[in-house]
Amino acid sequence: MSRRTIAFGALGLGLSVAVTVGGTVSASAAPRGMARTPSATAASAGITTAGGGYLGWTAHTAAAKQTRRTLSPDVGSLTPMSASGATVPGIDVSSYNAPVSWPTQWSKGKRFVYVKATEGTSYRNPYFSKQYTLSFEQGFIRGSYHFARPDGASGAAQAKYFVAHGGGWSADGKTLPGVLDLEQNYTNSNHPCWWNSDATNIAWAKSFLNEYKKLTGRDAVIYTNMNFWKRCMANTTAFRYKNPLWFASVGTPSSVPGGWPYYTFLQYGVTSGMDQDRFSASASRLKALALNR
Numbered sequence: 001m002s003r004r005t006i007a008f009g010a011l012g013l014g015l016s017v018a019v020t021v022g023g024t025v026s027a028s029a030a031p032r033g034m035a036r037t038p039s040a041t042a043a044s045a046g047i048t049t050a051g052g053g054y055l056g057w058t059a060h061t062a063a064a065k066q067t068r069r070t071l072s073p074d075v076g077s078l079t080p081m082s083a084s085g086a087t088v089p090g091i092d093v094s095s096y097n098a099p100v101s102w103p104t105q106w107s108k109g110k111r112f113v114y115v116k117a118t119e120g121t122s123y124r125n126p127y128f129s130k131q132y133t134l135s136f137e138q139g140f141i142r143g144s145y146h147f148a149r150p151d152g153a154s155g156a157a158q159a160k161y162f163v164a165h166g167g168g169w170s171a172d173g174k175t176l177p178g179v180l181d182l183e184q185n186y187t188n189s190n191h192p193c194w195w196n197s198d199a200t201n202i203a204w205a206k207s208f209l210n211e212y213k214k215l216t217g218r219d220a221v222i223y224t225n226m227n228f229w230k231r232c233m234a235n236t237t238a239f240r241y242k243n244p245l246w247f248a249s250v251g252t253p254s255s256v257p258g259g260w261p262y263y264t265f266l267q268y269g270v271t272s273g274m275d276q277d278r279f280s281a282s283a284s285r286l287k288a289l290a291l292n293r
Contacts, residue, residue, distance in 0.1 A: 035188035045186075046096070051123030053147040053186045054094040054116055055223060055275060056248045056267055080095030088112060088279040088286050092145070092267065097128035097274065102138035105274070112141045112279060112286060114179055114246075120149035124165050132166060138175060141290050143176030146224065148208070151185070151194040155207030159215065169216040176290050179219040179246060180208055182261055183228050191231035202236050209243060218292060221246050221264065229257035244289070246277075264289070 013138070038047045047053065089109050093100055094116035105113075115131045118124055128144070135142045146162040153161075167178040182205060184192040193201060205222075212220045222239055223246040229235055237259030244264035247256050256263050262280060269276045279286045 004253075026054070039187055039189045041189040042186040047186055049271050050187075051119050052095075052181070053119055053149075053180055053181075054096060055092050055114075055145065055147075056183070056225070069207050072195035086282040088276040088281075088283050090114070090279060092116075092275045092277055092289045093131055095125050095127050096145070098131065100131060100135070102134050102240050106140070107140050110140070111283065112176065112277075114143050114145050114176070114277070115166075116181075117144040117146060117178075118158075119147035121153045121161045123147075128166050139166060141174050141176060141286060143178060143221075143290075145179035146208075147181045148183075148205070149194070150196055150201050150204040151187075155204045155209070155229075156211035159208045163212065165214045167212070167216075169218045171291055173287055173291050176248070177214070177221055177244075177292075178212060179221040180205065180212070180243075181223045182233070183225060184225075184232070184246075196232070198234035198236075201232050202234065202238060205233070206238070209239070219243050223248065223265075223267075224257070226255075233258070 036247075037050050038052060042052070085200040088111050090112035091105060091110050093113040100235070113131075113135045114127055115135070116125045117128050117132075132142060132144065140213055144162075144166045146158065146167055148155075149158065152158070159167075162178060169175055169177055182201075185194045196204070209220055209222075219242045221244045224233075225248040235257055243263075245256060245258070245260040246265035246267065247253060247260075247263035248267040251268055253263070253266070266280055267275055267277050279289075
C-alpha cells in the first residue's frame with residue numbers, strides 16, 4: 001500500500017500539521033457512510049451540526065468567524081474568460097444564511113445565486129425550497145449545489161440524491177447547471193482528503209459527474225479551492241474540458257488549479273456574512289450557460 005505524508009496549513013487556520021493520505025483506510029478506522037459530527041476546527045469556524053459543510057468553510061479563522069470566510073490568494077498566470085471585462089455579480093447561500101432578503105441583494109446588483117441543496121445522501125438544506133423559489137421570484141438566475149462526501153455513498157448515489165432533492169435542471173433560462181462542491185473534510189481535520197487517496201477522490205468525482213450528466217443532460221460545475229485540488233485531487237486536469245470551474249480565492253486570482261484556462265465563477269470574499277461571487281463574462285453569457293448554449 002503506497003502512502004505519502006504531506007504538510008499543510010490546518011484548514012486555513014495557519015497551523016502546520018502533517019497528515020498521511022493515500023492507500024486504503026480500514027472500515028474500522030473510517031467507516032464509510034457514517035454520520036460524523038463536525039471536528040473542533042469546524043466547530044470553531046461556526047459549523048455546529050453534521051451536514052453543515054458549505055462552500056469555502058475550510059478557510060475560516062477565529063478573526064473571520066463573524067464574517068464567515070477568508071480565502072488564500074494564489075500566484076501564477078491566468079487568462080481571463082471575458083476579454084471585455086464584463087462580469088455579473090452574484091452570491092451563494094446555505095442554511096447559515098436563512099432567511100435571505102432577496103430584494104436587498106437585488107438592489108445591490110446581484111443577479112445570480114447558488115443555493116445549497118444537499119450533502120451526502122442524508123442531508124437536505126431545510127431552507128432550500130424558500131431560498132431557491134424566492135430568489136427565482138425576485139428575478140435571480142439560480143442554481144443549486146451539492147456538498148460532496150467522498151467518505152460516504154458513491155458519487156453516482158450522491159448525484160441521484162442531489163437531483164432528487166433540488167439539483168435538477170430545466171431549460172427555462174433561469175436555472176444554472178448544478179454544482180459539485182469539492183473541499184476539505186470538515187468532520188476530521190487530520191484527514192482533509194476524506195480518508196481517500198487522490199485516485200479514489202478523482203474516481204468518486206467522475207462517478208458523480210457522469211451520473212449527473214446522465215440524469216440532467218448537463219455537465220455540472222465544479223467548486224473547489226487550490227489547496228483541496230492540489231492535495232486531494234492530484235491537481236488533475238481530467239475535468240477541465242467539460243466542467244466549468246467555480247474557484248474560491250480572495251480577490252482576483254492569478255492562477256487556477258487543474259489545467260482550467262480560466263474560472264467561470266469566482267467566490268472572492270464575504271460581505272455582512274454573505275458570500276460574494278461573480279460570473280466571469282456578460283449577462284448574456286450567463287443566460288447562455290443557463291440555457292446550455
